Amino acid sequence: MSENNEHIMRESNRMTISDIAEALHISKTTVSRAISGKGRIGAETREKVLAYIDKYNYHPNPMARGLAQLRTYNIAWVMPGDSGMTDLPFFQRCMLGISEVAAAHDYDILLAMVYDRDMSQLARIVLNHKVDGVILGRTLVEDERVNFLKSMDIPFVVIGSTPVPDVIQIDNDHRAACRELTSILLMKDLKKLALIGGDSNHVVNETRKEGFLEGLRANGLKPEEADIYMDCKERTDVEHAVEDCLRSQADCIICMDDRICSNALEKLKSGGIVIPEQIRVASFYDSILLENSLPAVTSLRYDPRNLGVVAAKNLFRLIAEEAVEEITYLDYEVALKGSTQ
Amino acid sequence: MSENNEHIMRESNRMTISDIAEALHISKTTVSRAISGKGRIGAETREKVLAYIDKYNYHPNPMARGLAQLRTYNIAWVMPGDSGMTDLPFFQRCMLGISEVAAAHDYDILLAMVYDRDMSQLARIVLNHKVDGVILGRTLVEDERVNFLKSMDIPFVVIGSTPVPDVIQIDNDHRAACRELTSILLMKDLKKLALIGGDSNHVVNETRKEGFLEGLRANGLKPEEADIYMDCKERTDVEHAVEDCLRSQADCIICMDDRICSNALEKLKSGGIVIPEQIRVASFYDSILLENSLPAVTSLRYDPRNLGVVAAKNLFRLIAEEAVEEITYLDYEVALKGSTQ
DNA sequence: ACGTTTTGCGCAATCGGTTGTTCTATGTGT
DNA sequence: ACACATAGAACAACCGATTGCGCAAAACGT
Numbered sequence: 001m002s003e004n005n006e007h008i009m010r011e012s013n014r015m016t017i018s019d020i021a022e023a024l025h026i027s028k029t030t031v032s033r034a035i036s037g038k039g040r041i042g043a044e045t046r047e048k049v050l051a052y053i054d055k056y057n058y059h060p061n062p063m064a065r066g067l068a069q070l071r072t073y074n075i076a077w078v079m080p081g082d083s084g085m086t087d088l089p090f091f092q093r094c095m096l097g098i099s100e101v102a103a104a105h106d107y108d109i110l111l112a113m114v115y116d117r118d119m120s121q122l123a124r125i126v127l128n129h130k131v132d133g134v135i136l137g138r139t140l141v142e143d144e145r146v147n148f149l150k151s152m153d154i155p156f157v158v159i160g161s162t163p164v165p166d167v168i169q170i171d172n173d174h175r176a177a178c179r180e181l182t183s184i185l186l187m188k189d190l191k192k193l194a195l196i197g198g199d200s201n202h203v204v205n206e207t208r209k210e211g212f213l214e215g216l217r218a219n220g221l222k223p224e225e226a227d228i229y230m231d232c233k234e235r236t237d238v239e240h241a242v243e244d245c246l247r248s249q250a251d252c253i254i255c256m257d258d259r260i261c262s263n264a265l266e267k268l269k270s271g272g273i274v275i276p277e278q279i280r281v282a283s284f285y286d287s288i289l290l291e292n293s294l295p296a297v298t299s300l301r302y303d304p305r306n307l308g309v310v311a312a313k314n315l316f317r318l319i320a321e322e323a324v325e326e327i328t329y330l331d332y333e334v335a336l337k338g339s340t341q
Numbered sequence: 342m343s344e345n346n347e348h349i350m351r352e353s354n355r356m357t358i359s360d361i362a363e364a365l366h367i368s369k370t371t372v373s374r375a376i377s378g379k380g381r382i383g384a385e386t387r388e389k390v391l392a393y394i395d396k397y398n399y400h401p402n403p404m405a406r407g408l409a410q411l412r413t414y415n416i417a418w419v420m421p422g423d424s425g426m427t428d429l430p431f432f433q434r435c436m437l438g439i440s441e442v443a444a445a446h447d448y449d450i451l452l453a454m455v456y457d458r459d460m461s462q463l464a465r466i467v468l469n470h471k472v473d474g475v476i477l478g479r480t481l482v483e484d485e486r487v488n489f490l491k492s493m494d495i496p497f498v499v500i501g502s503t504p505v506p507d508v509i510q511i512d513n514d515h516r517a518a519c520r521e522l523t524s525i526l527l528m529k530d531l532k533k534l535a536l537i538g539g540d541s542n543h544v545v546n547e548t549r550k551e552g553f554l555e556g557l558r559a560n561g562l563k564p565e566e567a568d569i570y571m572d573c574k575e576r577t578d579v580e581h582a583v584e585d586c587l588r589s590q591a592d593c594i595i596c597m598d599d600r601i602c603s604n605a606l607e608k609l610k611s612g613g614i615v616i617p618e619q620i621r622v623a624s625f626y627d628s629i630l631l632e633n634s635l636p637a638v639t640s641l642r643y644d645p646r647n648l649g650v651v652a653a654k655n656l657f658r659l660i661a662e663e664a665v666e667e668i669t670y671l672d673y674e675v676a677l678k679g680s681t682q
Numbered sequence: 683a684c685g686t687t688t689t690g691c692g693c694a695a696t697c698g699g700t701t702g703t704t705c706t707a708t709g710t711g712t
Numbered sequence: 713a714c715a716c717a718t719a720g721a722a723c724a725a726c727c728g729a730t731t732g733c734g735c736a737a738a739a740c741g742t
Contacts, residue, residue: 064698086433109452266633292607405728
């Protein structure tokens with residue numbers, strides 16, 4: 001007996017654009033136009049609609065809007081899910097910057113925590129079209145995720161650098177930074193420098209190493225004269241590297257991130273080595289691990305939050321099909337402290 | 342001259358359910374049923390459709406599906422955006438656990454980083470119905486976000502505890518943990534304990550303090566005899582607290598989180614105080630800050646990732662309208678180390 | 683062999699918005 | 713006063729799925 005056109009019942013009780021149209025005796029079109037500001041609409045009608053919306057606290061259904069516009073109003077934030085990485089505040093600080101920019105654009109952030117080279121999570125999000133764009137949180141050497149994103153036709157930017165062409169990159173100039181730090185240390189008449197490095201799968205670590213080598217060459221030293229220990233992921237790796245440094249009588253140890261530095265400092269201190277008298281230490285400053293170290297550690301500092309801000313801004317330009325610089329380098333700072341006096 | 346029914350042109354070139362229906366000479370309904378498994382469908386037809394989908398790598402549009410089902414297939418993860426908080430790995434580890442469970446349910450995570458009591462971000466996500474459920478990453482004393490979520494009709498769980506009734510909570514039993522630690526220390530014949538605490542706006546800190554007080558009482562001590570310094574947010578706050586502890590000749594300092602502990606240790610060491618001979622130190626272990634400390638610090642340890650896992654599982658039970666325990670306590674561990682020998 | 687149930691599938695409405703086009707009531711120029 | 717331009721609002725198709733119901737053919741029972 002019931003009308004045929006209401007035989008499907010849903011349980012939603014949210015206000016819809018049709019309810020508003022009905023209440024105000026106007027059409028859905030007009031309501032939609034009042035909200036979006038697109039199309040022609042009278043100022044008076046517009047006010048009336050907006051007042052109603054405000055009064056009854058109406059919020060458009062994002063999926064209906066998304067379906068009609070073929071947009072999700074979401075961007076993806078891809079960060080490493082490896083435990084060593086998730087302990088670093090770096091990514092959370094990036095996220096904070098992204099979050100602020102996204103909110104300003106009325107976008108939300110979809111999170112993809114991926115283990116190293118696992119693509120499944122990222123693939124799902126992209127193939128399912130759950131986002132309008134992607135920010136990749138750290139680039140890898142031979143990063144197939146970058147190639148994947150290029151092959152899909154989706155706007156994306158990376159935080160970090162990549163050799164893949166035509167990719168929007170936001171980074172600190174780690175090469176220049178490390179070169180500068182190296183030069184400064186060499187000018188202090190430190191002859192023998194050592195570098196203790198992290199995962200060489202990460203572009204950033206390779207870049208830092210290259211900067212280090214450039215610094216050496218620029219000061220007339222041969223790269224072979226410096227000790228380089230890459231891929232010191234575990235604490236014991238660092239300890240072995242430190243032992244080697246002591247044995248080869250290095251003047252100064254440069255640590256590639258502050259986790260390594262923290263491990264190295266501990267190793268030195270527990271071995272009774274006095275810093276900076278017996279050996280000097282410098283580091284990159286990625287987290288809060290060095291906050292309380294004594295003596296304070298000379299380090300290269302930068303602002304991860306700002307990386308996030310610029311990455312997100314660039315991504316939104318990309319989504320809006322505006323021109324974007326391929327590479328943006330953000331500032332870093334060389335903070336000279338007691339550990340290299 | 343063109344047909345009226347194609348006067349609107351969109352640029353999407355994705356495969357749709359209609360394309361598949363057309364190609365296989367069947368109806369959209371059948372395709373949909375083949376995918377979802379709901380409704381009646383022949384095994385043979387089903388295979389055919391699935392083979393086609395697999396071959397051409399079809400992925401259903403989540404917004405169309407969401408609109409029809411009134412579901413988003415997203416959950417929100419609300420974490421603090423304050424810089425002091427974002428430096429802790431705690432939240433990233435929770436996130437990791439949530440991420441794994443969400444992926445298993447074919448859900449994605451929407452990120453909301455909110456400054457302390459700022460509601461706007463959370464309100465936007467919830468009012469816009471961008472998620473099917475919410476996980477609140479840390480509870481506050483007098484947390485209006487909890488009340489807000491209760492008032493909206495949306496499934497949610499909190500990591501942490503709250504006095505608000507009928508809220509699904511996942512937490513470690515910080516009260517019991519702190520009580521146990523306190524008792525253990527008192528049994529070691531340490532008479533005068535001090536507590537250096539963090540932000541008393543956070544429920545967890547208040548709970549830890551209460552556990553501490555209970556531990557005192559259980560051992561026949563009066564709470565007034567212990568020194569308690571709450572709200573030591575800045576490094577200087579901690580330093581002043583430590584000075585007071587030394588002045589009042591406390592036997593042992595319990596730090597409410599490892600950032601505080603790190604600051605306290607540094608203050609003690611730089612003052613030439615020897616641990617544990619002159620004073621003992623214990624802490625909660627929230628991050629990696631204590632990883633390298635010497636001597637190793639006695640601490641209460643727990644697994645943030647597991648908090649995330651259980652929180653997410655409970656949220657999905659809630660979304661599926663299954664019964665859920667109101668409070669779930671996860672394990673903690675008392676790790677006795679050199680700092681309290 | 684015939685009535686009844688089961689099975690497989692399609693029709694068309696629906697979710698809640700957006701938008702190209704059309705219609706009508708104005709405003710403008712001469 | 714009349715042709716013409718323009719502004720405001722409505723119509724209806726559309727985005728890409730899900731789903732209640734109806735219908736025909738196959739399977740079943742006696």
